[in-house]
Amino acid sequence: MEMNRERVRSVVVDGARGLGLAVVSLGGSLALFVLVVVSLALIPAGVGLITTPWVLAGVRVQADRRRVFAAEWCGVRIPAAYRVVPDGAMPWTRTFRMLGDPATWRDLRWLPVDMIAGFVTALLPAALVFYPLEGFALAFGLWRVFTDGTYVGWWYGFVPVSGQGSALLAGLLGVGILVASYFLTPVLLRFHFLLTRAVLAPGSGELAERVRVLTETRRDAVDSSAAELRRIERDLHDGAQARLVAMGMDLGTIEALMEKNPAKARELLARARQSSAEALGELRDLVRGIHPPVxxxxxxxxxxxxxxxxxxxxxxxxxxxxxxxxxxxxxxxxxxxxxxxxxxxxxxxxxxxxxxxxxxxxxxxxxxxxxxxxxxxxxxxxxxxxxxxxxxxxxxxxxxxxxxxxxxxxxxxxxxxxxx
CATH class of the missing domain: 3.30.565.10 (Histidine kinase-like ATPase, C-terminal domain)
Incomplete structure (x- = not known):
């Protein structure tokens, strides 16, 4: 019983998700497609060189959001293989770098597919869940709003509603659609994301693209490792090492003052103990930054x-x-x-x-x-x-x-x- 209740809740949630995706597919993808066309057309005039990176970044956000939903909701992984654009690059450099990325053109091909086929495949699961509500409302008397019983005033699916009898048939059809939604809604929502993956995922050039990406990330990893080693060396030199050198000098002075000035020696000894504690704390912080013990x-x-x-x-x-x-x-x-x-x-x-x-x-x-x-x-x-x-x-x-x-x-x- 508990499992059935969870299943029903999941179907309703999938229907609501499908409705949200349908709105985003039609409205968001259409708006982005128009902006892309206008921005690309303005490149010869120079304005597009400034606007295109921002518009393409918006397209990537839309595509990345769909990737997140696909993974979180249906377990469909859609890899992203965007080429890295240098931080601080000039607008025209960013424009041509992004336009030279095959992933950008996959995103642009996806926009019209999403606002047509994506809209339909997202709307279907929502319709299966929520369309039966209209049939039930007609069966419980809403038909009187559309007809007085003398003519067909409304159609519910393929059922012409003209009176209470036909309204009950509409309600029965709603039951059938609701039962179908129990089995088909998750499948249809997954199909929407499979369609998205078919357009967005890298194709035959995926292996070459992955080799290129891994080469870049390996170079970045080597650079990051070198920078991390320099940071560790600097922290050791300026922090713990300096404190240990100072502590050694204090200990030498303490040795000379032990008999002549015991009070001053005790003062320096306390300072040396404090320096050792601080050096130990800095070493622990440094180790934790390299690889936390926990x-x-x-x-x-x-x-x-x-x-x-x-x-x-x-x-x-x-x-x-x-x-x-x-x-x-x-x-x-x-x-x-x-x-x-x-x-x-x-x-x-x-x-x-x-x-x-x-x-x-x-x-x-x-x-x-x-x-x-x-x-x-x-x-x-x-x-x-x-x-x-x-x-x-x-x-x-x-x-x-x-x-x-x-x-x-x-x-x-x-x-x-x-x-x-």
Whole structure:
């Protein structure tokens, strides 16, 4: 009984989702398609060089949001393979870099498909769930609003409603549609996302594109590693090393003052003890920044929970990893990616609550970070999410962001891996 109730609730939710997708497919994709055409037409005049990057970024947001919904609602993974645009690039550089990206043209081909076929495939599950309500209303007397019983005043499906008898037939047809929705609504919603994947996913050139992306991310990883080594060296030199050198000098002075001035020696000894404690604290912070001990000892889920406890914003963490653990480099990348996303949420979103969800499904570690802030987060333009995307790309991972104006913001990260 409980299972049937959950199934009915799921069907109704899928119908509501289909209705929302139909509105977005028709309205959002149509508006973006018109903006793209106008902006591209204005490139020769120079205006399009400025507007096109913004319009194409909006298209990517629309496509990324659909990728997030596909993964979250129906488990349909739609990989994103956008080429990286350098931060701070001039508008015309961004325009031609984005127009030279095959993923951009897949997005543009998807827009007309989404506003026609996508609209229909999203509307069908919604119609199966909500159209029966009209049949029931007709059966319970709404037919009198449309006819006085002397002529056919309304059609419900293929049933002409002209009186109470035909209205009852309309209600019976509504029952049939409702029963069909129980079985067909989830299938039709999944079909909508499969259609989306057929247009958005990389085609025969996927292998070459992945090689190119992995080459770029490997180069970024090498650069990041070198920069991290320089940071560690600088922190050791300016922090713990300097304190240890000062402590050694203090100990030498203490040795000379032990007999001549015991009071001064005790004062210097206390200062040396304080310096040693501070040096030890700095070393612990440095080690924690390289690889948190809780991550090595207790795994990703507990490490993220410990991270959440240090956040100034209430943060809830849910984890379903099946008791297994990914390889240490994957766990480390996932941990620091979550840390960066949480830091961005605290600094920029204005949220008063954050949710983190970690799951392992279909051979991938999937992490979503959601906040109830003001939205508007984007990948690129110098945002911290660009660094997160590069970090995940080293492991063939992907990042998708859904952040409409006014919020909420959902950042979804996925890393292919095997749990031991």
């Amino acid at each position: 991550l090595a000892e207790r795994g990703l889920a507990d490490a993220v929970r410990a991270l959440a406890l240090r956040m100034p914003v209430p943060t809830e963490v849910g984890a379903e990893l099946g008791g297994g653990r990914a390889e240490a480099p994957v766990e480390s990348a996932a941990y620091f990616a979550v840390s960066e996303v949480l830091t961005n949420a605290v600094k920029h979103s204005g949220a008063d609550r954050i949710w983190v969800d970690l799951r392992y499904m279909e051979g991938a570690l999937r992490i979503s970070v959601t906040d109830n802030g003001t939205g508007g987060a984007v990948v690129g333009a110098g945002s911290g999410l660009s660094g997160v995307e590069r970090r995940l790309g080293t492991f063939d991972g992907v990042l998708a962001v859904s952040s409409p104006a006014g919020g909420p913001t959902m950042v979804t990260m996925e890393i292919p891996c095997v749990l031991s």
